[in-house]
Amino acid sequence: MAKYIKFVQSPHCGATATFAGTTRDTFEGKTVIELRYEAYVPMAIRCLKSICSAARSAWKIDSAAVAHRLGPVPVGDASVFVAVSAVHREDALDACKYVIDEIKASVPIWKKEVYEGGEIWKENSEFLERRKGGCCGVKVKVGDCGAAAAATAEGCDRARIGE
């Protein structure tokens, strides 16, 4: 995670906002042994770039970095990490929140929770909520996966999946 923080930081930025999502040890009373992640990697990278691009359009941020692990992730480890830098903290914090919220709503990554008694594919409520409005992306003015990114911009300064 330190390298992503280092990547986004620069002398003219007064703020670096980060988010790390870590695997919990229990879910609904069940003991989680591990999480296993998989992704539709090319599309996930495209989505992450689009999300970063949208964040850049909405807030005055300097740099952004997103990393998501694939494969088995032990309890307590970070599976996703977001770092955003900006001159002012409001932009950094708001953009960071936006990025992780969008990841949970739209990026094609899946998590399987392995318990002592079995395993289950998880489903993000953010995705299900958004889907009520139709195909993923219909309700999203910014961060529409794959749609606007190609036309516009710089995308995510660093998007890494599978580390």
Next chain:
Amino acid sequence: MEIVALTWFSWLGALQAGSSSAMDVMERGKEIANEDRTRKGTENASVAIKVLFFARARDVTGLTDMPLEVSSGSTARDCLNKLIAKFPGLEEIRGCLVLALNEEYTPESAVVKDRDELAIIPPISGG
């Protein structure tokens, strides 16, 4: 600013090559009719796409990907219907699936073209 994107899979389920059926099992969708169906046999009226299965969809089909041949003008919905006919277990999760065509989310009404890549996407759970 350089964009670095690395991919790495440490874990994948077993791959099994699937072969698509040449049988044209079509259900007429509400929005777009497959007009070419009546001309099949007299014209080159089929397209070949690649279907990707993820997570629970892969568990149901046992496949990570397969080729699929459909009539020209078929929609993503037509493709999904054909897949459900081949893998009835998909019907159970059909209501929560979304589709992506060539790495972009797509409505079921989108028409598929030759060499398109259609991804069957169960509810996501990243982050």
